[in-house]
Amino acid sequence: xxxxxxxxxxVICKSGTSVKIECRSLDFQATTMxxxxxxxxxxxxxxxxxxxxxxxxxxxxxxxxKFLINHASLTLSTLTVTSAHPxxxxxxxxxxxxxxDSYEQYFGPGTRLTVT
Amino acid sequence: AQSVTQLDSHxxxxxGTPVLLRCNYSSSYSPSLFWYVQHPNKGLQLLxxxxxxxTLVKGINGFEAEFKxxxxxxxxxxxxxxxxxxxxxxxxxxxxxxxxxxxxxxxLSVIA
Numbered sequence: 248x249x250x251x252x253x254x255x256x257x258v259i260c261k262s263g264t265s266v267k268i269e270c271r272s273l274d275f276q277a278t279t280m281x282x283x284x285x286x287x288x289x290x291x292x293x294x295x296x297x298x299x300x301x302x303x304x305x306x307x308x309x310x311x312x313k314f315l316i317n318h319a320s321l322t323l324s325t326l327t328v329t330s331a332h333p334x335x336x337x338x339x340x341x342x343x344x345x346x347x348d349s350y351e352q353y354f355g356p357g358t359r360l361t362v363t
Numbered sequence: 364a365q366s367v368t369q370l371d372s373h374x375x376x377x378x379g380t381p382v383l384l385r386c387n388y389s390s391s392y393s394p395s396l397f398w399y400v401q402h403p404n405k406g407l408q409l410l411x412x413x414x415x416x417x418t419l420v421k422g423i424n425g426f427e428a429e430f431k432x433x434x435x436x437x438x439x440x441x442x443x444x445x446x447x448x449x450x451x452x453x454x455x456x457x458x459x460x461x462x463x464x465x466x467x468x469x470x471l472s473v474i475a
Contacts, residue, residue, distance in 0.1 A: 253406075281462070290453060290465045291407075340406055351395070352463060356406035 250274055251343050253355035260331055260362055268326045268358045270341030276321035277343035281352060282314075285338040297324050331362040365389050367456045369466035377474045382441040384469045386454030389435070396437045397455040398428055401468075407453065413437065424448070449473045 250273040260266045270280055279298050283291040295311075297303040297318035305311045313335075315327040324343075328335050338359050342352040370385040388394060395414045399407040411422025418430040428439045437454060454466040 288470075290467045293462050296462065338404070351397075351412065351457075354399075354407040354409075357404070359404060 249345070249353045251277075251341065251353045251355040253339075253341055253358050255358060256356065257359040258361070260360070262332055262362055263330055265327055265329045266331060266360060268328075268339055268341075268360070270324045270326070270343070270355050272322045272343045272345075272353070275343075275345045275353075277324070278321065278346050279344045280318055280324040281342045281344075282316060282324075282326050283340045283342070285340060285357075287338075291340060294326075328360065331360070333362045336360055336362045365394075365456070365458055365461070365464050367454055367464050367466040369452075369454050369469045371469050372467065373470045373472065375472040375474060376444045378446055379443050382439070382444045382448065382471065384439040384452050384454075384471065386437045386439065386466060387435055388437065388454075388456045388464075390458060392458075393430075393432060395457040396428075396430060397457070397463075398422065398426070398437075398439045399453045399455060401451045401453065403450075410439070410452075444471075444473045446473050446475065 252271045254269045282294045284294050285291050293306050294309045295303045295305045295316050297316050299318050299321050303316035318324040338357050340357045342354045344352050366389040368387045397412045398410040401407050410426050411420045413420045413430045421427045426441045452469045456464045
């Protein structure tokens with residue numbers, strides 16, 4: 248149980264275009280989902296926290312107009328990178344927390360974004 | 364601010380020898396503690412977790428960790444390293460409903 252999927256697993260897009268990444272909880276309802284970014288050989292950096300049906304809370308320094316997060320249902324959150332630039336190239340990982348889970352998050356397999 | 368320190372950025376061991384990956388956290392009251400492993404271009408896989416039960420926690424693939432409150436440590440160990448253990452390991456801490464705090468990671472290399 249507690250499986251989180253991400254789609255796509257990798258994507259290449261041209262500079263200036265937008266790309267959407269999906270994060271789904273497959274066998275539980277995720278009241279809260281998190282989006283992380285990971286640069287090569289570095290740890291995960293929390294970008295934002297989203298609760299189903301409400302606006303995401305962004306960490307300091309993360310542009311909310313560039314990284315649009317939507318948590319429309321209890322099993323789906325999306326991250327849209329708008330007007331992507333090469334510096335947005337990174338590994339994006341989502342995680343999800345279920346109802347009653349005060350501490351544990353379940354991580355997706357990640358999405359590799361390359362902007363050319 | 365709460366913090367997690369992984370004392371070694373890189374650990375190299377020979378196959379069949381013990382593994383020790385060190386982790387210390389900043390707070391004096393008991394958090395929830397996790398160790399995750401990440402293979403290249405993959406997501407995070409939970410190895411084990413401590414959530415205020417037994418202080419010696421056994422995880423998958425022969426890993427275990429001991430919570431030592433007096434030392435604010437949660438070191439990860441394995442008696443005998445295998446080539447497949449080569450990966451990046453993250454110590455992660457949670458204090459209640461606050462966001463997870465990640466260590467910077469320790470890269471484990473296993474030499475044949």
